Amino acid sequence: MSRPHIVDVIAGDGIGLEVVPAALRCVDALAEQFGFAVTWRDRDWGSERYRRTGAMMPEDGLARLADGDAILLGAVGAPDIPDDVTLWGLLLPIRRAFLQYVNLRPVRSLPGVPGPLSDGSGIDLVIVRENVEGEYSEIGGRIYRGRPEEAAVQETVFTRRGVDRVARFAARLAASRRGGLTSATKSNGIVHTMPFWDEVVAGAVERINHSGPETPIRLRKVLVDALAADLVLRPREHDVIVASNLLGDILSDLASAVVGGIGTAPSANLNPEREHPSMFEPVHGSAPDIAGTGIANPTGQIWATSLMLDHLGESTAAAALLAALEAALASGVRTRDLGGTAGTDEFTSTVLDHLTT
Numbered sequence: 001m002s003r004p005h006i007v008d009v010i011a012g013d014g015i016g017l018e019v020v021p022a023a024l025r026c027v028d029a030l031a032e033q034f035g036f037a038v039t040w041r042d043r044d045w046g047s048e049r050y051r052r053t054g055a056m057m058p059e060d061g062l063a064r065l066a067d068g069d070a071i072l073l074g075a076v077g078a079p080d081i082p083d084d085v086t087l088w089g090l091l092l093p094i095r096r097a098f099l100q101y102v103n104l105r106p107v108r109s110l111p112g113v114p115g116p117l118s119d120g121s122g123i124d125l126v127i128v129r130e131n132v133e134g135e136y137s138e139i140g141g142r143i144y145r146g147r148p149e150e151a152a153v154q155e156t157v158f159t160r161r162g163v164d165r166v167a168r169f170a171a172r173l174a175a176s177r178r179g180g181l182t183s184a185t186k187s188n189g190i191v192h193t194m195p196f197w198d199e200v201v202a203g204a205v206e207r208i209n210h211s212g213p214e215t216p217i218r219l220r221k222v223l224v225d226a227l228a229a230d231l232v233l234r235p236r237e238h239d240v241i242v243a244s245n246l247l248g249d250i251l252s253d254l255a256s257a258v259v260g261g262i263g264t265a266p267s268a269n270l271n272p273e274r275e276h277p278s279m280f281e282p283v284h285g286s287a288p289d290i291a292g293t294g295i296a297n298p299t300g301q302i303w304a305t306s307l308m309l310d311h312l313g314e315s316t317a318a319a320a321l322l323a324a325l326e327a328a329l330a331s332g333v334r335t336r337d338l339g340g341t342a343g344t345d346e347f348t349s350t351v352l353d354h355l356t357t
């Protein structure tokens with residue numbers, strides 16, 4: 001057996017504390033079945049820690065994660081703490097410190113999952129969200145707080161290198177799939193940063209097409225408002241979508257709703273060069289309204305864990321986990337958000353049953 005994979009586990013807040021243990025149960029079973037080992041490093045970071053200490057993670061938190069092979073995250077966010085505090089205190093510093101500039105968000109129809117569309121089957125697309133710059137910038141400020149003159153300014157930062165590298169990743173992914181690449185833009189209204197985004201994405205795709213990929217990439221740039229409508233009306237026509245940090249976040253929630261719900265959606269924050277650990281999390285947040293009730297859907301977390309196993313080189317185990325997840329859903333055992341009655345534990349046990357059959 002090769003050395004154990006070192007995985008930092010940040011269950012975080014709310015339903016993260018329920019869906020992460022569900023995913024760990026699956027990996028422990030897979031490790032036994034497929035003969036690999038994982039050393040879990042439990043990181044008790046999040047809003048509870050913030051309430052006790054004033055910080056979401058320890059001062060040397062990033063340094064503690066640096067020598068791990070991957071990070072498995074649940075959710076962050078609590079109703080009594082401002083969202084920007086929880087996000088900038090934990091999730092965003094990790095994405096940035098480890099140059100996880102690709103946020104990969106697969107969107108696929110799942111067996112037995114009723115989408116809100118009359119026929120939600122046959123949808124298979126991937127959203128590649130730029131993950132470390134763009135609209136998520138701390139550059140800006142507020143003046144005249146609390147006065148009628150109060151004003152807020154928030155800068156968007158697109159760098160040539162930052163846009164080019166995520167566009168190249170998305171283009172290569174498209175070339176390895178059906179060759180379709182849609183770039184989300186808003187260059188009719190946002191007149192500096194979005195035309196720059198369009199120009200750099202087009203340049204990256206042209207260079208890759210010039211190098212003669214097996215499947216030439218067909219690039220379409222689509223205004224994000226039209227793209228949002230298109231994802232509802234014609235989701236099957238999309239293959240890979242590349243989008244800025246904010247637009248990608250919004251589009252991926254929308255797309256996951258189209259295939260059945262945000263509880264099913266996974267996400268991988270990748271450092272494609274593998275110089276730093278990558279982080280795997282469900283798209284959903286901490287869902288404080290249902291936290292602690294045992295009804296959270298662990299599908300997004302388990303699927304994100306399958307992406308993590310694949311990243312760690314355990315591709316057979318990753319495929320087995322995804323197949324078991326799909327088989328569990330197909331068997332009709334579903335959580336309440338998907339119209340079923342199963343709780344987190346019952347659904348996870350059903351996935352485990354399908355792992356061993």
Ligand code: GGG
Binds near residue numbers: 073075077249
């Ligand atoms: N699963 C991680 C989580 O809690 N995400 C909530 C969230 O608000 N994320 C914002 C983002 O991905 O930018």
